Amino acid sequence: xxxxxxxxxxxxxxxxxxxxxxxxxHTVRAMVRKEEQAEELKKKGIDAVIANLEGHKRxxxxxxxGCDAVVFSAGSGGKTGAEKTLLVDLDGAVKTIxxxxxxxxxxxxxxxxxxxxxxxxxxEKIRHYYVAxxxxxxxxxxxxxxxxxxxxxxxxxxxxxxxVHIAGNLDERGSVPREDVARTVVASLSEExxxxxxxxxxxxxxxxxxxxxxx
Amino acid sequence: xxxxxxxxxxxxxxxxxxxxxxxxxHTVRAMVRKEEQAEELKKKGIDAVIANLEGHKRxxxxxxxGCDAVVFSAGSGGKTGAEKTLLVDLDGAVKTIxxxxxxxxxxxxxxxxxxxxxxxxxxEKIRHYYVAxxxxxxxxxxxxxxxxxxxxxxxxxxxxxxxVHIAGNLDERGSVPREDVARTVVASLSEExxxxxxxxxxxxxxxxxxxxxxx
Numbered sequence: 001x002x003x004x005x006x007x008x009x010x011x012x013x014x015x016x017x018x019x020x021x022x023x024x025x026h027t028v029r030a031m032v033r034k035e036e037q038a039e040e041l042k043k044k045g046i047d048a049v050i051a052n053l054e055g056h057k058r059x060x061x062x063x064x065x066g067c068d069a070v071v072f073s074a075g076s077g078g079k080t081g082a083e084k085t086l087l088v089d090l091d092g093a094v095k096t097i098x099x100x101x102x103x104x105x106x107x108x109x110x111x112x113x114x115x116x117x118x119x120x121x122x123x124e125k126i127r128h129y130y131v132a133x134x135x136x137x138x139x140x141x142x143x144x145x146x147x148x149x150x151x152x153x154x155x156x157x158x159x160x161x162x163x164v165h166i167a168g169n170l171d172e173r174g175s176v177p178r179e180d181v182a183r184t185v186v187a188s189l190s191e192e193x194x195x196x197x198x199x200x201x202x203x204x205x206x207x208x209x210x211x212x213x214x215x
Numbered sequence: 216x217x218x219x220x221x222x223x224x225x226x227x228x229x230x231x232x233x234x235x236x237x238x239x240x241h242t243v244r245a246m247v248r249k250e251e252q253a254e255e256l257k258k259k260g261i262d263a264v265i266a267n268l269e270g271h272k273r274x275x276x277x278x279x280x281g282c283d284a285v286v287f288s289a290g291s292g293g294k295t296g297a298e299k300t301l302l303v304d305l306d307g308a309v310k311t312i313x314x315x316x317x318x319x320x321x322x323x324x325x326x327x328x329x330x331x332x333x334x335x336x337x338x339e340k341i342r343h344y345y346v347a348x349x350x351x352x353x354x355x356x357x358x359x360x361x362x363x364x365x366x367x368x369x370x371x372x373x374x375x376x377x378x379v380h381i382a383g384n385l386d387e388r389g390s391v392p393r394e395d396v397a398r399t400v401v402a403s404l405s406e407e408x409x410x411x412x413x414x415x416x417x418x419x420x421x422x423x424x425x426x427x428x429x430x
Contacts, residue, residue, distance in 0.1 A: 056335075082297035086346045091334070094350075119306070120271070131301045135309075135350050142357045 001107070001189055004067040006031045006060070006096050007074025008041070008048070012111055012155070015182030016071055021046055025190065031063050053092030060099035069107035069189055070100045082128035089129065093136035097143050108145040109185050112137050114153040114170070114200055137198065148188045149198035152181045165204025166211040174202025184208050216322070216404055219282040221246045221275070221311050222289025223256070223263070227326055227370070230397030231286055236261055238401065246278050268307030275314035284322035284404055285315045297343035304344065308351035312358050323360040324400050327352050329368040329385070329415055352413065363403045364413035367396045380419025381426040389417025399423050 003020055007013040008030030020028035021044075029047045032038050041048035051059040053074055064070055074096075076088035093110070100108050113133050115121040122130035140147045153174040160179030184201055188194040191212045199215055206214075218235055222228040223245030235243035236259075244262045247253050256263035266274040268289055279285055289311075291303035308325070315323050328348050330336040337345035355362045368389040375394030399416055403409040406427045414430055421429075 082301060083343045086297060086301060086343050090350065091346050095334075119310075128298045128301050131306050135305065135354070138354065138357075139350070142353075 001025065001068040002027045002029065002066065003069045003071060003189065004029045004031055004049075004064050004105070006053070006063075006070060006072045007111075008032050009034075009037045010073055010075060011157075012178045012181050012185075013073040015179050016073060016185055017041070017046060019182055019186050023186065026186070029063065029067060031060070053088050053095060057095045057099055057102075060096055061102045064096075064099050064103035064105050067103070067105050069109065070096060070105055071109045071111070071185055071189075072096050073111040073185070078126070078129075085128050085132045089132035090136050093132075094139045097136075097140055097145065100145055101143060106146050107189065108140065108143075108147045109188055110137060110140055110147065110149045111181065111185060112149050112151045112198070114151045114173070114202070116151055117169075117198065141198070146195050148194040148196075150181065150185055150188065151198065151200045152176050152184075153200070153202040155181065161203065162208060163203065163205055164208055164211050165202050165206065166199050166215055168197075168199055168215070170200040170202060172202070176201055176203045180208070184212070187212055216240065216283040217242045217244065217281065218284045218286060218404065219244045219246055219264075219279050219320070221268070221278075221285060221287045222326075223247050224249075224252045225288055225290060226372075227393045227396050227400075228288040230394050231288060231400055232256070232261060234397055234401050240405065241401070244278065244282060246275070268303050268310060272310045272314055272317075275311055276317045279311075279314050279318035279320050282318070282320050284324065285311060285320055286324045286326070286400055286404075287311050288326040288400070293341070293344075300343050300347045304347035305351050308347075309354045312351075312355055312360065315360055316358060321361050322404065323355065323358075323362045324403055325352060325355055325362065325364045326396065326400060327364050327366045327413070329366045329388070329417070331366055332384075332413065356413070361410050363409040363411075365396065365399055365403065366413065366415045367391050367399075368415070368417040370396065376418065377423060378418065378420055379423055379426050380417050380421065381414050381430055383412075383414055383430070385415040385417060387417070391416055391418045395423070399427070402427055 038048040049063040076084040116133040253263040291299040331348040
């Protein structure tokens, strides 16, 4: 598959780009916001396109053209406040969903967040973040795309273990290395059992491929 | 019809409550946030319930039970910032949509805003407001409810004229008295031609009933 990674310069996005680039089954196109980010990627031999999630949708459509899948792992980050979160994590995500539809890309994997689907469990201090993720996910579910929504727990910079716990709705809280989130996203791309499904993800005892098959 | 007005203490909401209360075809139940607001309404002989759009959905479900229609005219107002706008104008609206579904209320009229449907025309200074209204409207369209979405232009406190201009997508900008927005909402409730439709509304030359029939 040729995969457009939106948010390629983000902490999870960088792992996804690297893993796709090292994977014989896939080729990667990295979407980034800045010229210098694109130059860095191109130096490594990675196809990179520049588009701004706050800009017009047409640049995202152009980036998605010719791809087989889109991965959305962009986010405004924790320090930017509600306004930016709305414009990137919600409206930027939905522009990307619409762009995939318009470009004829059917497969879409969304990096969401644990509890984004459960209004009652939203952390009061960053409720705006959960509102944005919640409605981005719901708009994806309401789209015509063949989606997978991955909801990771607390994100760690630890090295990945390759072992996870995945379920439609986990009862427990938990955390997971960003590297394993990326591995799960990449493995989901070609795992039919994840089509049109959403699931929670934390560290666990099961190899990612098996966990996705048994979802 | 028995109509639940959500945001009954708002500037448009107050007009809607008054008009429904004076209309022999309808009875009104006003949903407000504060005890003293409910007391004021009850003194005037108006059925009032207390529920908070930022609280649990179940209190909205309870308010909607037994009603034939819900009107959503709530808003966090222009001074509260993006966080509150998200929680009231988007998440509060969608909670109300879900509450109507759960309470078995099929008819839903949404007070939206001119250009909420056109991302390109969002006022930069209050883009968060348009994002919230945009996605509330899209969630309503994706619901199973029999909806009408009214998108008024710039809101005025002038007395209403009863004459408007209504169209699926107006080319011009314009304004409209809040009293006429309320009249349009009330007239829409029982006008079948507005079922499952969204339209723009500004002041004009056509009587509201005729404008809705010819939409």
